[in-house]
Amino acid sequence: MSRLKLALTLVIVAGVGVAAFAGWNAWELRRPAGTAAPDRSRYSRTGPDREVMLPLTIEAADVRRLALLEFAPDSDPTYLGLEPQFIDRGHEQGYRIIAYRHDGWVDFYDDLALAPNPDEQSKVTGKGLLHYRHRDLGGPILERDDEGRATIEFAFTDVEGRAIRGHIREHSTKRSVPLNLLAPVGMSAVEPDSFPLIMLYDFDFLRLGDSDLEVSIDGRAVQLADFPVPLPVQGQRRSFAKYSVDTDILAVFPTSHDLVQRLRTTGDVHRDGEVSYLFAGDALERILVRDTEIVFAPALDVRTAGSGRFTITTYPEHGVVAGPYAVSADGAVSRLELSIDEVEVPRQRGLLYRFIVNESSTFGTWPKAYRYHATIDQATGAIDAQWTNTRPGGK
Secondary structure (H helix, E strand, C coil), rough: CCCHHHHHHHHHHHHHHHHHHHHHHHHHHHHCCCCCCCCCHHHHHCCCCCEEEEEEEECCCCEEEEEEEEEEECCCEEEEEEEEEEEEEECCCCEEEEEEEEEEEEEEEEEECCCCCCCCCCCCCCCCCCCEEEECCCCEEEEEECCEEEEEEEEEEECCCCCCEEEEECCCCCCCCCCCEEEHHHHHHHHHHHEEEEEEEEEEECCCCCCCCCCCCCCCCCCCCEECCCCCCCCCEEEEEEEEEEEEEEHHHHHHEEEEEEEECCEEEECCCCCEEECCCCEEEEEECCCCCEEEEECCCCCCEEEEEEEEEECCCCCEEEEEEEEEECCCEEEEEEECCECCCCCCCCCCHHHCCCCCCHHHHHHHHHHEEEEEECCEEEEEEEECCCCCCCC
């Protein structure tokens, strides 16, 4: 084959490949969302009311929207970035800003619309909470309009007396298809007190172009971090600043309790607010909260030695975290251990997002560093439980 024919052949093949990729990518971006859902009818299962032991619990957080504004390197001597949050507690609504420090701690700034909580803790973010302040956040806003344009506004004074302001407005009306993400917030935790299952739905990177992306500290502009891949996403240039207007944050198996709960079921079920616990006999079979279900196979009974697996699934197609559990019993003392060895990240749309978010990337590997261990005195109900992160910071 002549060089000219070879070159023409390569051009044609490349053209066909690009066209095929573009067609596939276009389909992926418009693919209908999944419809799988947990079988909620299980949680109406009848059975005798009885007293059971509840060794593991779930706590649902009240954060409903958030943004992650990471600073470019060396932009500020104190903070690495800011995380505005919208909090809905039913009886009150307001904003919080988490400020991530270079020294590994975080500072919390709560809006005056929220009741102050000086005993607040945060053990799934780096070293934990250093400073808590109840402050005027300057009429904060975190929302997205019907055209898909984000607005983020805040203004407050930090612990060093510096005026910090944020003014972010997208102006583009081009279509943007967001991600679903299991956020690696707990990756940096040194002493976690739960497994942080933080699902971010409709998670998107802020668009550049005509957008206003302004953050300042004492009147000095702070540059936000650049998108790590110097390529347009869905035909639009992006910042690494990102947001979600639909978050679901769960503390899985928190270790803050000193006693195992002994409770009475209604049939096979115990309900605690948004959380439903399903029992098979005396053993814990399933937990359902919002769109997330945890299944123990076989059902978990901490009174007797045994082993199995637990699977955490967030529906409809927002990821799976799973691993083995084991119970050993020595007289009246039981020991429960869990670990994570399987992660299925939420399915992404578009090649670039799949390149960033997959089972081999940080998003699919950080949960595997988490281990749970508990010692339970069956006679007194005393429990001593710990989560450990074997690779804080993802190291």
